[in-house]
Amino acid sequence: MKRDDSLWKAILEDVFDDFLRFFIAEADSLFAMDKGFEFLDKELEQLFPTNPDDLAPRYVDKLVRVFLQTGGEQWILIHIEVQGNSDPTFASRMFHYYSRINDKYNHPIAAFAILTDGNKLFKPTQYKQQCLGTTLQYTFNSYKVLEQDPVKLAESNNPFAQVILTAWTAIHHKRRKTDALLEEKISLAKHLLGKQYAKPKIRALMNFLKLYVRFGDTIKDRIFEERLDQLTNQLPQTMGIEEFVIARAHQQGLAEGEKKALDLMIRALIRETDFSDDKIAGMAGVPVERVARLRKKRS
Structure with a gap:
C-alpha cells in the first residue's frame, strides 16, 4: 500500500495538467497552466500530523494551488484523495480535510476522490450531518475506477x-491468471x-x-x-x-x-x-x- 501511495503521489505531480483536463472540460480556459502548480503536501501534513507509532492506514492526499486565467494572483485549491479500500469513514474524512483547509486558506476548494477499490457498492459522494433542524451537507467529486470503460x-x-x-x-488482475x-x-x-x-x-x-x-x-x-x-x-x-x-x-x-x-x-x-x-x-x-x-x- 505504501508503494501505491508513493506512485499515485508521483504520477499526480507528473501529469497534473492532464488530471485537470481529464476532469474539467474547460480546464485550459479556466486555469493559467503556464504559471505552473504549487503542491502543498507539507502544508497538508501540518494540518493533519501523523503519529509515527500509529498503525492506522495512511491515505494518498494532494493539495495543489492552481492559478486562474482571470489575471493577477487569483487561485483556487484542488484537493485529491486516492482511496484504495471501502472505508465507511471516508466521506467524514473528506469533510474534515475540507474544513481544515478552508480554515487555513479561506479560498475556494474543489475536491476529487479517486476510488481504486474493488467494491462495487462503495461510492461515497457526500458527507451529511443533521441535528435538531440544523443540516450540514458536503458534496465532492467521486470517481470510481472500477466503473470505467x-x-x-x-x-x-x-x-x-x-x-x-x-x-x-490492476483492480481486475486478481481475477486473471498471471x-x-x-x-x-x-x-x-x-x-x-x-x-x-x-x-x-x-x-x-x-x-x-x-x-x-x-x-x-x-x-x-x-x-x-x-x-x-x-x-x-x-x-x-x-x-x-x-x-x-x-x-x-x-x-x-x-x-x-x-x-x-x-x-x-x-x-x-x-x-x-x-x-x-x-x-x-x-x-x-x-x-x-x-x-x-x-x-x-x-x-
Missing part, C-alpha cells in the same frame, strides 16, 4: 486516462508507446505501469522487462507502435506470441464487457470472424 480510456489522448486504465487493470496479466500489461505498454506524448510523460506513465501492475512473480517481471526492451529497441523513431506492428504484420505475418497476446486481450474484452463483436474487432484490429470464433469457444 477500458476501451474509452484506451482511445483517449489524455495521459491521465492512461493512468486510470493502468489502475483499472500469464493473462502479463500479456495485458505488455499490451498496455505497446499502447502507451504509440501515444504521441512528450518523453517525460511517457517515462512517468511507463514507470507507473511497471510498478503499479504487479505479478508477485520475479520471472514474470523479468519477462515483461525483456519484452519492453524489445519493443523500445525495435520501434522506429518516426513511427508509432500501432503503425509499426501493422507494417511488420504485412511484411512477415504476426508472430505466434503476438497472436496469443491479441487473443488474450480479445478474450478479456469478451469476458469483462458487453461490447459487440464488431466493436471488439475494431479495437483489436482483427476480422470480426476472429472475435466471433473466440466468443464461441468461450461458450
Whole structure:
C-alpha cells in the first residue's frame, strides 16, 4: 500500500495538467497552466500530523494551488484523495480535510476522490450531518475506477486516462491468471508507446505501469522487462507502435506470441464487457470472424 501511495503521489505531480483536463472540460480556459502548480503536501501534513507509532492506514492526499486565467494572483485549491479500500469513514474524512483547509486558506476548494477499490457498492459522494433542524451537507467529486470503460480510456489522448486504465487493470488482475496479466500489461505498454506524448510523460506513465501492475512473480517481471526492451529497441523513431506492428504484420505475418497476446486481450474484452463483436474487432484490429470464433469457444 505504501508503494501505491508513493506512485499515485508521483504520477499526480507528473501529469497534473492532464488530471485537470481529464476532469474539467474547460480546464485550459479556466486555469493559467503556464504559471505552473504549487503542491502543498507539507502544508497538508501540518494540518493533519501523523503519529509515527500509529498503525492506522495512511491515505494518498494532494493539495495543489492552481492559478486562474482571470489575471493577477487569483487561485483556487484542488484537493485529491486516492482511496484504495471501502472505508465507511471516508466521506467524514473528506469533510474534515475540507474544513481544515478552508480554515487555513479561506479560498475556494474543489475536491476529487479517486476510488481504486474493488467494491462495487462503495461510492461515497457526500458527507451529511443533521441535528435538531440544523443540516450540514458536503458534496465532492467521486470517481470510481472500477466503473470505467477500458476501451474509452484506451482511445483517449489524455495521459491521465492512461493512468486510470493502468489502475483499472490492476483492480481486475486478481481475477486473471498471471500469464493473462502479463500479456495485458505488455499490451498496455505497446499502447502507451504509440501515444504521441512528450518523453517525460511517457517515462512517468511507463514507470507507473511497471510498478503499479504487479505479478508477485520475479520471472514474470523479468519477462515483461525483456519484452519492453524489445519493443523500445525495435520501434522506429518516426513511427508509432500501432503503425509499426501493422507494417511488420504485412511484411512477415504476426508472430505466434503476438497472436496469443491479441487473443488474450480479445478474450478479456469478451469476458469483462458487453461490447459487440464488431466493436471488439475494431479495437483489436482483427476480422470480426476472429472475435466471433473466440466468443464461441468461450461458450
